[in-house]
Amino acid sequence: MMESDYRKKTADLAAQRRELERRQSEFENARAQAEAQLEELAKEVLIKAQESGVPKSAQEDEVLRELRANPIANALYTKIESLTAKVNELDSLNRSLRDNLKQRDQNALVSQHQRVLAYLKQNDPELDTDALVRFARENYVPRLDLAYRLYTEDKRMKRTVDEAVAKAKKEAMDEAKRLAVQPTIPLRRAVATPPKDAPKTFDEAIEVAMKDPEVIGPLVGAGT
Known part of the structure; x- marks a missing residue:
């Protein structure tokens, strides 16, 4: 059953239950009124019995005898019995509807849980x-x-x-x-490049050295 259909059916059942409860309440009120009227008649009969000197032990029987002979009391008895039967009938229907609604709620809850479990199982x-x-x-x-x-x-x-x-x-x-595939270039020591006027042969180097005061000076000093 689709959720919309379920809600509509549940709402209909709830409305029926409210109507039954309303009717049951009306019948119960009517029965209570009839019982109150019958009780008033019984009090009147009891007072008459007491005033007539009926012994206390026999007063209850006297009240019952008078009520059975009273057409109003008989009508109230009949009305009370009829209303009681209607109240009991409506009470039974009300319980049936209540159980039906409860079962529907349980079924809906089970169905919802099954859908949630299926969704969770699908993802896990x-x-x-x-x-x-x-x-x-x-x-x-x-x-x-x-x-x-x-x-x-x-x-x-x-x-x-x-x-x-x-x-x-x-x-x-x-x-x-x-890092493993990246080529590693080893570092090389820089080699000094000689100036352009540097001697190119050994003899030129000696000649330059003989003219350099820093070189020849110590040699001359050592000879003297």
């Missing part, structure tokens, strides 16, 4: 649905979607941590691979 194939239902009952969680979040909290936390660790490892491996 490893889910133990029986264990989830037990968890919800034991922890008084009325909604299975909320129970699922509580039930799988540790699992979801572990999955989040595992995903973060796996991501970090992958990034580290990618960086290591990148």
Whole structure:
């Protein structure tokens, strides 16, 4: 049954129940009025019996005898019996409707839970649905979607941590691979380039040295 049809049927049953309760209340009020009238008649008969000197032990029987002979009392008796039968009949119908509504609510709740479980199972194939239902009952969680979040909290936390660790490892491996394939150029010592006027032969070097005061000076000083 579609949800809209279910709601309409449930609303109709609820309306019928309210109508039965209204009628039952009317019959109960009418019965109460009839009983009150009969009680007033009984009081009048009792007062007459007392005033007539009827012994106390016989007063109850006298009241009953007088009421049976009283047409108004008989009519009230009949009315009370009829109203009582109607009240009982409506009460039975009311209980039947109440049970019907309760059963419909239970069926709707079961159907809703089944849909939620199917959805959760579709998104989490490893889910133990029986264990989830037990968890919800034991922890008084009325909604299975909320129970699922509580039930799988540790699992979801572990999955989040595992995903973060796996991501970090992958990034580290990618960086290591990148460095491994990148060519490494060794550093070379820089070689000084001689000036353009530097001597090109050994003899030229001696000649330049003999003219350099810093070179020849110490040699001359050593000879003297």
